[in-house]
Amino acid sequence: MGKIKKKGTSGQAKNYITRTQAVRKLQISLPDFRRLCIFKGIYPREPRNKKKASKTATQNTTFYYTKDIQYLLHEPLLAKFRDQKAVAKKIARSLGRGEVGDASRIEKNHAPQLTLDHIIKERYPTFIDALRDLDDALSLLFLFANLPSTTHVPPKTIALCQRVTHEFQHYLITTNSLRKSFLSIKGIYYQATIQGQDIMWLVPYRFVQRVNGDVDYRIMATFVELYTTLLGFVNFRLYSSLGLRYPPKFDKRSDENGAELAAFTLEGRAVADAPKAIGTGNKQTNSLTNQEVSSEVQAKVDKVIKSAGLDKTKPEQPTEATEESTEAIDKFEPTAPEADTLPQPDISGEEAGSLFAPFTFYISREAPKAPLEFMLRAFGCKRIGWDTILGDGAFTHNEADPRITHQIVDRPTLPESSLPAIPAAAENGDDGATQKVKPGTRIPGRTYIQPQWVWDCINEGKLLRPDLYAPGETLPPHLSPWVKATKGAYDPRATLAEQEEEGEAEIAADEEEKEESDEEMEEAPAAKKVAAKDESEAEDDESVDGGMDIANSDDDSESEEEDEEESEEEDASPLEDDNASQSEDEEEVARTQHQKELEAEAAGLPFSSNGANDDSKKKKSSQAKKVAAKKRKEEEELDRQKMMMSRKKRKLLEKMMYSNKKQSDESAKLRSKRRKIEKGAEK
Structure with missing residues (x-):
């Protein structure tokens, strides 16, 4: 008989541990446990079956991997947390006794300082790993650099975030590593390329920020503490790669006066070797330190070079130019107009610098x-x-x-009338x-x-x-x-003629004309009532003046016309029966046209009966019919091809067609909006 397995010793019950059990096992408080997990990069996990993971599990129970908690048992920060707790007890005891001096002395001399250097080395074994994880760090640090100082966000944290972010910006300025930027509703997006890694971060606008109580700033402050250490390591490595001294020289007084980037001065033995924005060679050696070489000194240097015979490097200039030309980025052009557009490479550092x-x-x-x-x-x-x-x-x-x-x-x-006046002191040049x-x-x-x-x-x-x-x-x-602009999607930079499909403009014009005619029909009844009153008054006047004779003459003419029509029908040949439908259509068109004329006349609107508008309408309607017939043929052909496909391929094709139709409908809606805006601007 095999050994009976005890419940809860294997499977998910062994692999997962609840947060309460983890806190008890580590013997620290819940806020310290949260800080430790953020520093070490340990996050909650969701087991497949919560009932198997723990007997008392509910929907709100938080689980962690047991191996992760076992890994935290050997963390040196645990001893620091316990020392901080002991010092906090001593300070509270001194304050309870009224010994404020002893409390301040204990806090100043005996409070343990947390260092996260070993955690940065553990989480990022290589420098490329640190660069790849720099997006969230930069976004959070730039956010805290623009926040106002409150009880939750101390001024020291804001000053530290501003300093490390300005140091990072100086590296981007020196190496021309910035590539793209975008103004969005959230803020300003930036993208830089450092050692082949694309880094993107978000900087908020400098509006007045309102610090709400809904946000837990203790957790965000923990991330800030980690990210400032990370960015400090990255800045040191980047500055060292250029031969610059880190940290750069910082002028506190100019920073207080709002200098920001200008409050830093880069120093180092290899400042001239760093990539510069203006020119190449020795002309840019002193541009970073804001020192200008006088013309007299330059003339003396040129004389010494000529006398020593060191000015024989002129024939080598074409070779240098050819080498620089080979470093230019190639542009990929499609071989055919129907081919896909190839993504173009970004601008190089030299182009960005100039x-x-x-x-x-x-x-x-x-x-x-x-x-x-x-x-x-x-x-x-x-x-x-x-x-x-x-x-x-x-x-x-x-x-x-x-x-x-x-x-x-x-x-x-x-x-000029609404502009303010300049003070008299400024006009006289006193300032x-x-x-x-x-x-x-x-x-x-x-x-x-x-x-x-x-x-x-x-x-x-x-x-x-x-x-x-x-x-x-x-x-x-x-x-x-x-x-990137895709085929069939709406592109606001292109004109409507380049994006519209075949016959789309004509169909849109017909719809607008129908809408206008409907509006006119709605406005017409009021005008009809006025016209009807005028006609009734005119008929009364005509009857008083002897309008009966006119009516009799009309009846006689109508009877004569009926006789003529009967005679024509009797004399008609059987070959004319084929054109009867066409004549009926023409009569209907004439009737509708006559009705529109009467409505326009009653409403007091101009109407052209047989002008160029009718020809253009006929052309538009014929073109719209052709487009509809072409679409109908394409749909029929597609249905035939679907019948030959398997069920799996047919379902896949339907999904593709649905997504393409959704995209085309959205782009058509945007084009129609733009068409209305342009017509409104023309009017």
């Missing part, structure tokens, strides 16, 4: 300074100015500086630091654009027409750079 390099930008007060400064610097712009109210670190605070080539404006053009420009005025030789121009140029990889983004102009559609 996109805005030759320009000098000035950001107006109403435009978002932080994202614009980051994106312009990441794509090569070295000279960016803004108003003094936006903070320190600008290239110039003078809006009338002649070196400014582009000004970013985000307010509509207003008449020497900045020179004020009258609001609404345009400086000649400067390009005025809206902020969307920067985003669209970056996503397209080239400079777009600035006149389309001028202040007050209707901006082009801002589409996501990660969503």
Whole structure:
């Protein structure tokens, strides 16, 4: 007889453990257990059968893997949590006795400090693993960097998040690693490519944030603690790969004045070797440290080079140019117009670094300074100015500086009567630091654009027409750079003629005409009543003047016409019977046309009887009939092909057709909306 197996010693009952059992096994509190699980990356699991996993399981029971909890038993953080609990008891005892000095001393000198370095090394054994898991970390840290300080979010946490995120942005600016960006309802999406890994994160807009009590900030603070350690490791590795010193030099005073990115100064022995945005070679060695070489020193250096005979590298320049040309990214073109469009590669680092390099930008007060400064610097712009109210670190605070080539404006053009006046001190030039420009005025030789121009140029990889983004102009559609246009889907950048199917415009025009005619028919009864009253009054007048003779004459003429018709019917040959149906149709068309004329005349509307409108209507109706007949033939052919398929393939084809029809209906609805908007704009 075999050994009797005890219940609950194998299977799901052994593989899973409840949260209460796990807390008791680790001998820590529930908040510490949550923190430990977040640090170690251990999440709840759902067993297949909760009754087998535990006898007392309910719907709300949380389960974990038993092996995960066993793994946590050897975690060094458990001892730190217990030490923190012991110190908290001592502080509470001192406060209970009224010994505030002892309590502060214990908290300052004996409180254990948690270090998560070993956890980062365990969870990310390679640097590529850390880069792949950087999306959520950057999104959360940028969120906390824009939150206001409250009891739940201390100022130290916000300052730490701002510092590590600005350090990461400086690396992207130095290496030109930023690739794409998109303005959405949630915030601004960014995508950067670092060591072959695409990293995307979300930065919220700088609105006034309302901190609600529905969010558990203790759990979010635990994630922030983990992610700040992770991003600190990543920044150190990235800066070390460029030969830069980490952490970079930080000016606290300029940061308090709103400098943000300009409060950091990168230092290192290999600063000149890092990829720069403007130019190549030795011309960019001192661009990062904001040092300019004087012309006299440069002339002396050139003399020494010529005297030493070191200027013989001119014939080698073509070879360098050819090498650079081979590094250009190829563009894939389809071999046939019916072929699929191939995805094009992104712009290279050199192209990204020289996109805005030759320009000098000035950001107006109403435009978002932080994202614009980051994106312009990441794509090569070295000279960016803004108003003094936006903070320190600008290239110039003078809006009338002649070196400014582009000004970013985000307010509509207003008449001069509604513009505010400039203070007298600024007009007389008393304010020497900045020179004020009258609001609404345009400086000649400067390009005025809206902020969307920067985003669209970056996503397209080239400079777009600035006149389309001028202040007050209707901006082009801002589409996501990660969503590619598919065949048959609606594309707001293309014209309606390029997207409409065969006969779609004619069918839409017929439907609009029918709707207009229905509206006219609804408006006509009121006009008919007025016309009927006028006609009755006229008939009464005619009867008084002797209208009986006219009526008799009409009856005589009608009787004569009837006699003529009877004689014509008797003389008609049997060959004319074939055309009887056509004549009846023509009579019906004439009657309906006559009825429409009467209705239009009663309503006081113009009506063309046999003009060009009838010909165009006939053409449209014939074309619509042809399109309908063509669709009917295609459907019949498809039904024949379905009959030859197996059941499995037929079901698959029906699913594909359903999804394609759904997509085409959505695109047709969007096209119809756009058609109405364009017609309304024309009117």
